[in-house]
Amino acid sequence: MLDPAQDPSQARLQVALLPVLRDNYLFVLHDGRHAAVVDPAVAPPAIAWLKQRNLELVAVLQTHHHSDHIGGTPGLLREWPRAEVVAARSERERIPFQTRGVEGGDRFILLGQPVEVLAVPGHTRTHLAFHLPLQGELFCGDTLxxxxxxxxxxxxxxxxxxxxxxxxxxxxxxxxWCAHEYTASNLRWAAAQRPGDGAIAERLAAVLLARAQGRPTIPSSIGEERRTNLFLRAAGAQELAALRRSKNDWTD
Structure with missing residues (x-):
């Protein structure tokens, strides 16, 4: 199901969000018959979700090597041993079960949809993001x-x-589609840094309401991040570094 010869014009994938562990999310893309999983921290919830819907797993996408992103992949492969595992080819030592190594600039077809591989180092040295341009979906792991x-x-x-x-x-x-539910903490910190920023205050209020109702705050959008994410608004690396140090020291 990773086939560059497929015609993407006929496929529209559904995206499901599964909360796991304390604050992780894993994601399932599917066409009603076949599925791909992004960053499975653990296997049992994904296996149960897929089997309940009679979906065949054909691919696992890994953004980076941390255990709360790859820990469930071996369990998924025991259930669906023919599934491909897409990961950074330079990370074969830390993601040894990968079957398709990729790097920034690569493209492939997943379940009929084109996927662009983006190299986004920073959190780790070989972090990847997966962008589905026709659907407008971004799976960015722990970068954004x-x-x-x-x-x-x-x-x-x-x-x-x-x-x-x-x-x-x-x-x-x-x-x-980022891989952790950190939004409320991030916005409380951002509001403390920019107390007069109405866009941040408005988003914080909406996020706190969503969390009080037990709803996820993911996905957001690139437009929303441009308006309210201080790290995206940083003028340069020096400002970003100062913001990152501030957030590291923040007590929520």
Whole structure:
């Protein structure tokens, strides 16, 4: 089901969000018969969800090597051993079960839809994002969060600033499927940094209401992130680094 010869004009994929662990999300894309899973932290919820709907898993997409993103992949492969695993080819040591290595600039067809691979280092040195341009979907792992960005574990502020700029340049209607529910904390911090920012205050109020009602705040959109994400609004790497240090020290 990763076939560059397929015609993408006939397929429209559904996207499902499954909360797992404390604050992780994994994502399922499907066409009603076949499915792909993005960043499975654990396997059992994904297996149960797929089997309940009689979906065949054909692919797993990995944005990076952290255990809360790849931990469920071996379990999924035991159930669907023919599924392909798409990951950074330079990460074969840390993602050894990958079957298709990719890098930024690569393209492939997933369940009839074209996928662009974006290199977005910063959180890790070889972090990837997967962009479905015809559907307007972005699966960005831990690089871009709703109103935030990932910690700089292996990359530099310069890398993260460039990566966020790459994502910010996508169409504003692009839906942002990030892998953690950090939005309320990110916006409380942002509101403290910019107390006079009406867009941030308005978004924070909506997010707090959603969380009080038990609803996820994901997906957001590129347009919403441009307006309210301080990291996307940073003028350069130095400002981003200062913001990241501030958020690291923030007590929510």
């Amino acid at each position: 969060f709703a109103a935030g960005c990932g910690r700089l574990f292996e990359g530099s502020p310069e890398q993260m600033h460039h990566s966020l700029g790459l994502l910010a340049a996508l169409p504003e209607t692009t839906r942002v």
